[in-house]
Amino acid sequence: MGKTNASVRSKAQSSKKGNQKSNAGAGGKNKAAVEEIFDDLAKEPTKKLEGHKKAIREIAYSLSYKVLVSVGFDFQVFVWNPYWEKEIIKLDGHESPLVGVNCPVGLECFITCDTKGMVNVWNIKDYSQMQTFMVNNVNQVTSMRVVPKHRRLIIGSRVFKVFEYKKPFNSDTSDDNPILCALFSRIRFEFYIAGERSINVWNAKNGKPTRCFKNCFESDITCMALDKEHRKLIVGSHLGKIKVFDLLSGVCINTLESHSEENGEISFIGYGDEDLTIITTAWDRTIKVHKDDRNENQKPADNVLREMRLCHKKDIISGDYAHNLGLIATGGKDNLVRIWEYERMKHDNEIMAHKDEVTTVKFLKPFPLLMTADSKGVMYIWYLTKDDGIKCVVKWINKYSMEIDIPISAVDSYYNEETG
Amino acid sequence: MLLIGDEKGEVKIQDITEIIKHYNLKPIDITGDTKRNPHRLKPAENYSMDQAVEDGDNQSEMEQLRPDPTPELDEGKII
Numbered sequence: 001m002g003k004t005n006a007s008v009r010s011k012a013q014s015s016k017k018g019n020q021k022s023n024a025g026a027g028g029k030n031k032a033a034v035e036e037i038f039d040d041l042a043k044e045p046t047k048k049l050e051g052h053k054k055a056i057r058e059i060a061y062s063l064s065y066k067v068l069v070s071v072g073f074d075f076q077v078f079v080w081n082p083y084w085e086k087e088i089i090k091l092d093g094h095e096s097p098l099v100g101v102n103c104p105v106g107l108e109c110f111i112t113c114d115t116k117g118m119v120n121v122w123n124i125k126d127y128s129q130m131q132t133f134m135v136n137n138v139n140q141v142t143s144m145r146v147v148p149k150h151r152r153l154i155i156g157s158r159v160f161k162v163f164e165y166k167k168p169f170n171s172d173t174s175d176d177n178p179i180l181c182a183l184f185s186r187i188r189f190e191f192y193i194a195g196e197r198s199i200n201v202w203n204a205k206n207g208k209p210t211r212c213f214k215n216c217f218e219s220d221i222t223c224m225a226l227d228k229e230h231r232k233l234i235v236g237s238h239l240g241k242i243k244v245f246d247l248l249s250g251v252c253i254n255t256l257e258s259h260s261e262e263n264g265e266i267s268f269i270g271y272g273d274e275d276l277t278i279i280t281t282a283w284d285r286t287i288k289v290h291k292d293d294r295n296e297n298q299k300p301a302d303n304v305l306r307e308m309r310l311c312h313k314k315d316i317i318s319g320d321y322a323h324n325l326g327l328i329a330t331g332g333k334d335n336l337v338r339i340w341e342y343e344r345m346k347h348d349n350e351i352m353a354h355k356d357e358v359t360t361v362k363f364l365k366p367f368p369l370l371m372t373a374d375s376k377g378v379m380y381i382w383y384l385t386k387d388d389g390i391k392c393v394v395k396w397i398n399k400y401s402m403e404i405d406i407p408i409s410a411v412d413s414y415y416n417e418e419t420g
Numbered sequence: 421m422l423l424i425g426d427e428k429g430e431v432k433i434q435d436i437t438e439i440i441k442h443y444n445l446k447p448i449d450i451t452g453d454t455k456r457n458p459h460r461l462k463p464a465e466n467y468s469m470d471q472a473v474e475d476g477d478n479q480s481e482m483e484q485l486r487p488d489p490t491p492e493l494d495e496g497k498i499i
Contacts, residue, residue: 274451275458291459307464324449326456345462353489364422366447367440371422379424380489381436381498383443392489393439394498398426410425413436417447 037082049080051087054097060110062103065124069110071098077112077120079127089127093120100144113144113155135161175200180221187230188247194221199235199245213250217241225269225278227292236266240282244292254292257300260284268319270328272342277305279342281319281330285312287340306345312336320370322363325384329370331358337372339384349390353380364413369393371413377405422498438497 036045054073061068067088068080075098077091094114103110109130113119117135122128135141135155143156153163177195184191184204191202197220201211217237225234232253233245240259243252259266259282270279271292278290289306312332319330327348328340337351337358351372360373368384377398383391400406422434439445450456 272458277458304464305459306462308467309464310466323451324447326450343456343458343460347467352486364436366449367445368448369436369439369445377426380491381439383439383445392491393443394493394495395489395491396495396498398424398432400426400428400430406426406428406430408424408426410423412423414421414423415447 047082047085049078049082049085049087051078051090052076057098058100060101060103062110062124063105065103065108067124069101069103069112071101071112073097075114077101077122091122091127093122093129093132094118099141102144102146104146105148107148111144111146111153113141115141117141117155117157119144119153119155174202181224183224183226183233185226185230185247192224192226192233194224194235196220199224199233201247211250213245216243216245216252223266223269225271227271228273232292234269234271234278236269236280236282238265240264240266240284242266242269242278242280242290244278244294254294255300256280256290257288257304259286259288263315267315267317268321268330270319270321270323272321273323275323279319279321279328281311281316281328283315283317285310285314285316285332287311287316287319287328287330287345289342289345308340308345311338311340317357318359318361320361320363322365324366325363325368327363327384329361329363329372331361331372333357335374337361337370339370339390349384351380351382351390353392353395354378360408360411362411362413364415366415371411373398373408373411375407377407379408434498436498439493442493442497 037047052070052072052074056070056072059068059070068082070078070080075094075096079088081088096114096116098112098114101110101112108124109121110124111119111121117138119133119135120129121131123130138157138161141155141157145154147154151165153165155161175193175195180194182191182193189204191204193200193202197215197217199213199216200209203210216235219238221235222238223236231247233247234242235245236242239261242256242258244254245251246253256278264282264284266280266282268281272279276292278292280288287308288304291303291305293303311330312334314333316330316332319328321328321342326342328342330338335354335356335358338347339349340346341348354372354374356374356376358372359375362371364371370382370384371379373379379398380395381393383393385391398406398408422436424432
């Protein structure tokens, strides 16, 4: 044969003129079945794989591991090397005729299913049984199919039963979805990476994924923050919802009062450290200071300590909170930066220097410095003095080349108290 | 250290020590102030300065006329 794209057919299920589809229904005849492997150009099979005692029902080929897996009416699963006549292994694990086998792309396993609804997941590397489960309330299973794109296993009988499975992380990318925001915990030594509606937790020591918080919201995650002890993760969504998750268990332990669902995408979440407060800003132009407290007798609105609405003329698209200064900074689509007193929620100051939307505001802790940047890549650092207002310290543009300016997308600062 | 990531995927590290030296800045922490009341309750209010006007307030014209602020330090000091 010598080709991996050889066509395969089951003799028991097709005549000599029969088609060359690899997956076809079986007649259930009690003859010994032979697998024939055809070269694309050959009229005669180039190899026969003999072993099944009864009709073969389905064959699956793993492109990654170059093995054929066949199942049929004889209860056994055969694993073949297509280049070799004898099977690699016969697997016992079913007690009724098998109806299907699938080798899901990207997973190191193959899945078999029998007529009584027993599903076995086999390790494709060592052929060990990884998982077995029964499909309940089915009389006669007739088919099984894996849909890798949606991570679903569909079992067909008179009704469809759909199972969701987890896909291990693809080594080429850290997430299946575009990463919307990410955090690092220096206490837990973990990364929290949000893509769409889920958060993946990665161990920073060994680089392996450890946990996954699935479907946190009905809409995409836009913002995250950690509490002081890094025991909780506060997460905000595109529809203005805010939830608090226990970092270890991934359980949602509190829901804060939402911002507007219509145009309330959460643009910033900050934590008030020992004050046990949570500061949120959103596109609905509102700043809220919530109490990080869960009381079942209280509504989320009862936990809002302070709230300032219509803080900007247009959406608030960036924010930051400096606990050491007691200040909140907001950047808006109105090109303005506004600074607010955290404790009294009063307007403190304003920066009108940007000519475009202010996409980033960041306090450079522990100093009274504020960095701001807009959607054209123009950046400023400001000195927030006590008596002389705000001083423009430096201005520069993030350039990709002499002609092209690039907006910045992330900013952080680091200061070592000992070394300065 | 100031760490900046941009939309082209580049990460830049900039040393802003010169700013700290220039203004002789010291770390500030107001959280020790005993008069602080971080759990102060304040009813929701609207910020009044803009009167919630989005357009038609000549803001864009004013922006064009507004002079750029003059930086006190040269950008070369931090790049």
